Amino acid sequence: MRGESEVLAVQRLSVSLSGRRILDEVDFALHGGEFCGLIGANGSGKTTLLRTILGFVTPTSGRVVIDGGHRLAQIGYVPQKIVLDPAIPMRTRDLVGLGLDGHRLGLPLARRARRRLVDAMLEAVGATSFAEQRVGELSGGEQQRALIAHALIRRPRLLLLDEPLANLDIKSIATTVSLLRRLALEYRMTVLLSTHDMNPLLPAMDRIVYLANGRAATGRTEDVVRGEVLSRLFGEHVDVIRVHGRILVIAAGAGNGASADLERHPDHVVQVP
């Protein structure tokens, strides 16, 4: 995979919001087909980083380079929270169709080619069974698949997903991760997925961007998830333990303000007093 061209380059990116520095010189690059986890506690800046990559937030310094230049044409995006009103008469099929041509002017024509594309996309994410259902009536996992189909139907080179695993049950988490892994391979697409717990991503993820204190540790998963790297990032001593295919990060808390520390750690970090 290293041989593939660079799809996304985030270069010494710093972002301040309302005068507060949220991201500090974040620097990493993703290549074609790579599956990258964006890991960090709540408030660590995951959404801000994704929105900066999309061009919705202007960085204070540094820049984002998308392969080919045309940013939005190359990116599919699944936002963090989306409230779909059950009273809105739009079906899963309509949502996916709008991913294809929602920006176009004029009334949609019922072309057979468009229908075939939408059908194929629904099939690819396993959404055929609820294609005719209103989007507001879908379960969390179904809505996630509908949004992924919406984002993928134009075959973007880069797919950004903001906490797609939050609010899903354990089984849906596993199916969503394996679905995304399969689609990434099939479409030779780069995936950047944010989550506050890296464990469900371990089978799929080959790269990691780990955010804490505004800074990022980035690289191949096995190079980043190591005691000395994370200790430097957190600014306190932590140990990384692998048990039963899961990773636990043990923070042997300094004793002062342990509860405050818990707040700023992701889910897989265990605080030992």
Next chain:
Amino acid sequence: MTRVSLLLSALFEPGWNSSEPVLTAVVIGGGAAVVSGVVGVLTVMRGQSFAGHALADVSSAGGAAAFLLGLNPLLGFLLMGVIAAAGMESFAAHRIRERDLATGVVLGAGLGLSALLLYLDVTSKSTTGAAITVMFGSMFAMPPSVVPLALAVGGSALLAIALLYRPLLLSSLDPALARVRGVPVRLIGLCHLLVVAFAVALSAVTVGAILSTALLIGPAAAALRIAGRPGGAMLLAAVIGVAATWGGILIAYDSYDWTGGHGWPVSFCIVTIIFLAYLAAGCPARGKVRAAARPGKAGVQAAGRG
């Protein structure tokens, strides 16, 4: 039996279709109902009923000004509505949360202006009719000169909706999704408000500024309870609106006979029919929600497709 004969006598009421004011009412009222129905579905879907209502109320200041200056009333409603729409959009700045606030501020200022202009209308023209006409409409007193402008306003509103159909739908579903697809979300929001201003100005000359909300929101809300697709809801809302308007005109025209000469206001008849349509639309929707909640529905659909 009496009801049927009432309807027949209404239909064949001598002069009902040859009288020019009634014909004007039928044409403009029907057109306003079509535009309001179509635009209203988007307004309800975007959760902007309050903005629609505010635009309607504020446009009354324009209607009052037109009355004062002896201009085409539609032009007055239209200009004021457009100014108010632009004002709301620019005050709303970037935050969704501030939208209701901006709407409320513009609404307050607009109604204040309306109070002044209506006062001037009443004092300078020494008629008390102005306030009633502007606020509650006077369907049978529309000058036929309104027709060409009304057709132009209605036609351009429908054209704009057809042109912006998909960006409007996508941005009402979720602004972030629309932005990623390259939709200029704020510009689309402004266009929507302008189209709402067009729609409410049209209905303001028929049922009055205050009641044009009913024509905008009522048929759309009823249609959204029944229809399965946005396009279908627009069509249905237009049909409900036209049926209510024409039905209301018929009843009001007829009521001159049974009330001994003064008759019922058309606006009252139209709005009452819309309200009844909304109540009637509630029943099938509740049934549909139950059906959707039944387990195994998705399975049945999947089996049927496979």
